[in-house]
Amino acid sequence: MPGSVIGAEQSLDLTRFVRPGDSIVWGQACGEPQTLTERLVAQRHQIGPVRCFVGIPARSILQPESVDGLSLSSYCGTGSNAALHQAGLLEIAPVHYSRIPDLLTSGPARADVVFVQVSAADETGRHSMSLTDDYLSAVIDSAAVVIVEINDRAPVVAGARTLGPGEWTAAVRSSREPAQMESAHASDVVHAVARNVASLIEDGATLQFGIGAVPEAVLRELHGRRDLGIHSGVLNEAAMELMESGAATGARKSLDRGIAVAGFVTGTRRLFDFVDRNPAVNVRSTGYTHDSAILSAQHALAAINSAIEVDVFGAVNAEVAAGKYVGAVGGAMDFLRGAAASRGGLPIVALPSSARGRSRIVAALGGPVSTPRADAAIIVTENGIADLRGLSLERRVEEMLRLADPVHRGELAAAAEPILRGEHQLTRGTVR
Template identity: 55%
Template sequence: MPETITEPGLLDLSRYIRSGDTVVWGQACGEPQTLTETLLAQRASIGPFRCFLGIPAARTVRPEHGDHVRFVSYCGSGGNKKLYADGVLDVVPSHYSTLPHLLAGGSLRADVVLIQVAPAGADGRHSLGLADDYVSAAIPGARVVIAEVNDQVPRTPGDWMPRTADFDVVVHTSRAPAEMPPRAITAQTQRIAEHVAGLIDDGATLQFGIGALPEAVLSQLTDRTDLGVHSGLLNDTAAELMAAGVITNARKSVDRGRSVAGLLMGTRRLFRFADGNPAIQLRGTRYTHDPSVLAAQDRLVAVNSAVEVDLTGQVNAEVAGGQYVGAVGGAVDFLRGASRSHGGKPIVALPAMSGGTSKIVARLSGPVSTARCDAGFIVTEYGVADLRGQPLKVRRERMLAVAHPEQRPVLEAAIDNAGVPV
């Protein structure tokens, strides 16, 4: 049986974590905050070690922690942007589908995993509660697994329901999980969402990312019937659509009757709705981003965002203004899955203009996160550009039509001057 600690203040992580180790924990609302706070407070006594970060919900990690810790992540989202700008975070550009391999035995192999779970049920099994995602893949190869058993974590059905004996150390806590409230929706975001919603039919299965735009798209779907969810995350608005009977998953070709996601990313409203709800299932990244699973899901609509898109459909989702702010992430996994899905629709949505800068560009200012061969629908507040199977000339025409009107002459001039990729 594992060592059990009932007083978190007595936890000495230097007993379990060695200098040079790689430590991995659940991201976003799934962060075991008592464990991560203790880890960073005790970092000097442990010695130099590495932490793999996901998207932060709590502001646990700060730049000053870089004195003894080397941070690495797949993304520059949220608080990671500050860490990257201050030079204490490095980024591994990676498709989300490859993270389990990297964490299980690749270059990011986890030595120690910190995990947050709900108390064991009558069957003796714990629920991962808020995040399965990539963290469960890191556990089998880890030397030490430390579990924060938090009685405020919802009990959600999952792919992996561990027993207490599966952990090396158990720390009992009672604290509210980190939350990620919905972001404010602007008029511009609302117009983009309306165009995206026009592409979503009854019976479609949805994948959506993080931020105000996915929330806005979901809020436009209250008149649809029998929608489904197969996504990296489940948010508050999706839960509201489930409660309203809009998302039923009744017409899914895979996992019928259940919303499948890697993690819950929202507020207490979502957590309460998911607690004990058999219509929600958390699965690991190996499943949620599996290309064969995605291709088998009929009418899969993948909705992803971008920093900028060029006139041929190349997408930069990582870098803005020279700063790492996004990720390669799961966009390519889901866009390709939607392309292979019967009746599927791969969508990239973004504002045509933001902060006085055109987001439809002649040449990307950052890396190519999604190749133009994977481009499907590009959506802005000015409409929809369907690039599927289209030659370069047609792509440029359609992209010009969804660019900001003030920017179209500039972009046309770039075409005339051969200033666009061929």
């Protein structure tokens, strides 16, 4: 029955709602509806073959030995997704984050079923999307089957979307701690990178930040600033600390003044308690968080993203390391372009200059081009800052060599020189 709630004492039978050949989507990271995903894995053979689109995993319920019958795809190789991809059990779709809602609501990747974790009902009888909205809102509106997990331990988070009984096919009640994600460890080098990035951020800037050690370390360097704003794909514990310190008030934001906006929340119980019924935090859809007009309208948007490697001309690989897919195209391009269009904006890509004895500033990328050199940003390492915007190829090489680890500069310069010669030949050629 549409809108029915399956009591906690009843066994959830997904075969009533999911058919062989269906495509399923569920909330990522801390927004994963764990009761539903566990039941899907347990009943996969009774249901029959289905397709699953998975986001960032906060836990490793999908293991090689438990995904037979499930055809898996994702936009990222983060966390346990990397091992599944290496085993040939997960396909990666290299897609800009802003396009994910369209992909999941039309065409061959259209979702038939969506699993959503929601909070307990508020005083109006409606349920918040809790820790994750991002691409779920679009799928809720288009999927044939919507199954919600009403988790009374999931925080009530303000946002544009709430759900009521008439908007789901079925629901199951649970009372369990949402999946948690700890902050990334930051090395001394990462802290040095973060200090250089922080030197660029002025009072009143609006911050976007990616996932990982570098963006988190940057946020922890900004407690001395005032009236910072937050408009990001993710809200993490470093951002919470920035708000608690009084540095991030959102007082100068052009839009959503006084409110931190994100697509999903990722952290531990401390963060869940912070966002619960907090009017200063909103979880919104990808159609809002990654919208180019919204981003460009933000006051002094500083987009802080990391990378696996950057070449001497400013092209970025954020997907593949040592032949393994561990990252994503993600929202970097959406935010970097938004920051470039924002008045006083800063499109920033930050990374340590080397890792495990190998330079991360390279003559030629060892993986795909996630962000092209035409969208050249402000590149930051522990060795300095290089604003590549508007620079010639020659000047870019000079600046990037300065950012590289001194141990690798000579070798890198020698490798870059013939590439630069080839670029000269290309630019002098005649297009027929």
